[in-house]
Amino acid sequence: MAGVTLDTVRKVYAGNVEAVKGVSLGIEDGSFCVLVGPSGCGKSTLLRMIAGLETISGGEVKIGNRVVNQVEPADRDIAMVFQNYALYPHMSVYDNMAYGLKNRGTPKDEIEKRVKEAARILAIEPFLTRKPRALSGGQRQRVAMGRAIVRKPQVFLFDEPLSNLDAKLRVQMRVEIKRLQRALGVTSIYVTHDQVEAMTLSDKLVVMSGGQIEQVGTPAEVYRRPETRFVATFIGSPPMNILPGTVEGPGRVSVGGQSIAVTDMRDGLTPGSAIEVGLRPEDVQAGGTGASSLSMDVDFVEELGATQLFHGKVAGAEFVVQASTGQIAADTRKLTLAVDPANVHLFDPQTTKRLGRV
Amino acid sequence: MEKRALFSSKTLPYMLLLPQMAITLIFFYWPASQAIWQSFLLEDAFGLSSEFVGFENYRALFGQPEYYRAMVTTGVFSAAVAFLSLSLALLLASQADKQLRFGQGYKTLLIWPYAVAPAIAGVLWIFMFHPTLGMVSGPIRAMGVNWNPMLNANHAMILLVLSATWKQVSYNFLFFLAGLQAIPKSVIEAAAIDGSGPMRRFWTIIFPLLSPTTFFLIVVTIVYVFFETFGIIDAVTGGGPAGQTTTLVYKVYADGRLGGDLGGSAAQSVILMVIVIALTAIQFRYVERKVQY
Structure with a gap:
């Protein structure tokens, strides 16, 4: 060997x-x-x-x-x-x-x-x-x-x-x-x-x-x-959602005016600078009300049997949410998504590299 | 999905078939039946009358030692041309299959001889190998060989084989090249990883995979040598010296046109017809099957 x-x-x-x-x-x-x-x-x-x-x-x-x-x-x-x-x-x-x-x-x-x-x-x-x-x-x-x-x-x-x-x-x-x-x-x-x-x-x-x-x-x-946006969107199915956001301060970013807490965030990022926020479809809790949450407009629903995929828009960008079947009514038009700070991935819009803790 | 054209008129399909049917009848069936009929007739020397003699022409034919000699000549000729043209074509094709610079031009040049008319090819070769005029004959004689295809039957046969091979290599080359390109590259790569060197790879993988092509080309080449080398033989040796390079097809011409024995010549044609039907049957039986191995 x-x-x-x-x-x-x-x-x-x-x-x-x-x-x-x-x-x-x-x-x-x-x-x-x-x-x-x-x-x-x-x-x-x-x-x-x-x-x-x-x-x-x-x-x-x-x-x-x-x-x-x-x-x-x-x-x-x-x-x-x-x-x-x-x-x-x-x-x-x-x-x-x-x-x-x-x-x-x-x-x-x-x-x-x-x-x-x-x-x-x-x-x-x-x-x-x-x-x-x-x-x-x-x-x-x-x-x-x-x-x-x-x-x-x-x-x-x-x-x-x-x-x-x-x-x-x-x-x-x-x-x-x-x-x-x-x-x-x-x-x-x-x-x-x-x-x-x-x-x-x-x-x-x-x-x-x-x-x-x-x-x-x-x-x-x-x-x-x-480590990069490419890997984030390539590994995992359905792929990770990428939203445009801005840095608010240490451990906080904002997406379309909605503030989100982030655990893994590099220190010393300039507040107000652009950043990409990645969220896996299976990592957001639909219908929940957490400290940080996003609102989503639902366009349509894909049935996968055990799970359902809700397609729509968050802050103007395409967004997909995966939820167990029956957890959310299929005719829901507006969703509030609870975001666990540990599940937020941040990427540099220029280099596409991860902006996590070093 | 099968696609079919639908005709509303009953006669249109027959009308469309008519030209092809007419050609087949006039140029194939009519002469063939004429030959069969004529092979049972004996014509007098002046062509004024003919008499029904049954199988007399066939009997006379199989009593002629020259006929058997023509059979042997044809056998030797076709075996030599088939072997030479196939092996040369395979060698050239396996070289051309590698990525070569100017590969395209090289392939085009290799195909040209096929476009040359048989008689012209024959003349070309006799010019090169003519005992006194030929530019290649000089060096051969200088090496101490008394080269004379006009008098020496073996020399004449060698010259015929060379010219017939030269013409047929192009055709065989094209088919071998296509055959080689149809072998998946990964199979060759798998063999390389399995530890077989280029020669071993050729004989254990490539050659067996080419066997359908090889078999097809053997049949085609034999048919070619039997029937299409007439022009070459007529131009190079005229069947000589002393009838030693007369093949079955050339003998049909020699006996019928030159010898005036129309009945005997027709009988020979009928035998050749049987041979070509047999070869075609073999080809359909085996070659048309998609997978050989």
Whole structure:
């Protein structure tokens, strides 16, 4: 087993397009690291550089203690699961899993033992003689995982492996991947654009945007204390509401003339200066009357079954409130929202960075 | 969703089909039935009368050693051209599949020979390899080989194979290139991570995945060598020396037009017709199936 260390890794494509702009990251041995971000944020490129499928324009990639910048993909001791599974269509499931071992000259009985073992873990034993085209999406996904685990690599790389599956299967496979990674204890790097996948799978969550890391932390840390407005609105569903406000004084901001108390606020902000106030839809208490409260005009309601989403405006800005079904009458046109000072996030309108305590 | 045009008139669909039907009947079925009929007739030397002889023409044909020789010649010729043109095309296509500078221009140039008429291609090659005039013949002779495709049957065959291959490589190249580009890149990448080097990757992954294309091209190339190399043979060797490069198709022409044996020539056409029907059947049976592996 080994950890993975990235040191100011850069990727520059022809025409001076910089896809990855100096990323540094340490991934501990045995941990599950998820890279999440919107399309084009450089997360897949970064993963492919770790795999050796893209050349590294600058910086250093280390697997364990070995710098692998110039090492062939085959010699990096990694295994990768691709988005479209990338199974060899002309080979049986057994041969698909055995291919990597055969190439390395593993003895036949050892290959058989390992493939059988992987097939058992993944419950694909009945399909070993089938060709990939005779399998369903979920089964193909398992074969792709099997191909990775028979090799017993130092690192697993996952490139959006669940995005071709339907919603139900995705949830099921997500749980299985997590369980498998726990059981095998192999360092894993997982790329996804789905923030729910990212939150549920990761020990270490890396949020990327525009070729750079926005924030690294545990899922709870990233959710509770987003370091930038981008992270705040990207992680969490429905996304965090951002309202324009002004600084009133230490621990107080005002939004549309309504004063709110804030726990996590940087000292020394000039009163009267503009500030962005972030509130998660699930963090405001609808109908409550607290010390700090906001009034909201409701436009319409979305039903989600267990919860309802109230869409409307607060101080002229779009605002969404999530409430348990039945807590608020669906025909409510005006809401008073109680705001817990601990749940208010403040961001600098210029730098978009968090203005919390240092 | 199936889209269908709806015609209110009953005759319009038939009218629309008519031109194609007419062409097929006049240019395919009529000559074919003429050939079958003629293969049962024996014409006198002056073409004044003809007599129904049943299978006599076929019997005579299979009694001729030259006919068997033409079969062997055709077999050797098509095997050589199929092997050479497919392997060369695959080599070129796998190179062109890599991102190359001037790749587009290179591909365009490779396609050109296909546009050259067979007879012109033949003339081009005979100019290069003519025993006395050819600019390539000089160096070959300088190496101590008594190069003479006019007299040496093996040399003549080599020259034919080269010119026929040169023309067919373009076509095969296009299909191989399309086949290569249809292989998902991630499959190749997965193989690279699985530890197989470029050569091993080619033979264990790429080549098997190309097998439908390869099979299709083998059939197409054989049909090409059987029927479309007439122009090249006529221009380069004229079936010589001493009938040694006469293929089945060339023999139809030689016996019928030059030899005046219309019945025998027609019988040969009918046999060729059976061969081409068989090849087409094979092609439909296997190639039209979407997945081969």
